[in-house]
Amino acid sequence: MFDRLLKIIKKEDFEKINNLDVLLVGIGGVGGYTLETLVRMGVGHITIADYDTVEESNLNRQIIALHSNLGELKVDIAKKRCLDINPHLDIKTIKEKLTKDNLSNLNINNYDYIIDACDTVTVKIELVKLAISNNIKIISCMGTGNRFNPTKLEITDISKTYNDPLAKIVRKLLKEEGIKHTKVVFSSENPIKTHEKTPGSTSLVPSVAGILLASYIINDTLNNPI
Numbered sequence: 001m002f003d004r005l006l007k008i009i010k011k012e013d014f015e016k017i018n019n020l021d022v023l024l025v026g027i028g029g030v031g032g033y034t035l036e037t038l039v040r041m042g043v044g045h046i047t048i049a050d051y052d053t054v055e056e057s058n059l060n061r062q063i064i065a066l067h068s069n070l071g072e073l074k075v076d077i078a079k080k081r082c083l084d085i086n087p088h089l090d091i092k093t094i095k096e097k098l099t100k101d102n103l104s105n106l107n108i109n110n111y112d113y114i115i116d117a118c119d120t121v122t123v124k125i126e127l128v129k130l131a132i133s134n135n136i137k138i139i140s141c142m143g144t145g146n147r148f149n150p151t152k153l154e155i156t157d158i159s160k161t162y163n164d165p166l167a168k169i170v171r172k173l174l175k176e177e178g179i180k181h182t183k184v185v186f187s188s189e190n191p192i193k194t195h196e197k198t199p200g201s202t203s204l205v206p207s208v209a210g211i212l213l214a215s216y217i218i219n220d221t222l223n224n225p226i
Helices: 011-018 031-041 073-086 121-132 164-174 204-221
Strands: 021-025 044-050 092-096 113-116 138-142 153-157 182-189
Touching: 011 204, 021 031, 031 044, 031 073, 031 204, 044 073, 073 092, 113 121, 113 204, 121 138, 121 164, 138 204, 153 204, 164 182, 182 204
Parallel strands: 021 044, 021 113, 044 092, 113 138, 138 182
Antiparallel strands: 153 182
């Protein structure tokens, strides 16, 4: 199934990708596309963590969301979909809500990379702390809601983010922990102000953000500048 990929990368580089063990936290609008890309790029070992079920409000942007699976656990749907793409994939699921208190139960040292595509600020902070303390590379997604322009997304350091309220909070909290640098995907587009607690969303920005998260993992593994 990877014939087309092997036309543009060396076999030994594909083996590096195939041997990766990645933890992906959150498989919603962003993380679902991250997962899809990792699987189709040949990553061989993936653990997905999400406690949520598919809701009707997910249908406009989440790749795994369908009318036929409303109410089902996202990790179960995602695992089935991934194995339908690559039956040889080693995929594990964590079906619980990750919190500051239970993150330490994860076998962090099993992973080559951690991808944070979750919505909870405290979990984002703890994942970065865990990754740094265990010398594991991590990339986190900042805000994608209330935005329309995917060309404003980029991979950068948290210290270089702007026009992103979520990144501002994360940057401040990490600084309080003595952490000034970590890789993120963020949008420089000014979010649309709706004055509502729940942000609006499209399929345009979260999907591209998810692909960028996966792109960082693949290109970093192959030592490609990005």
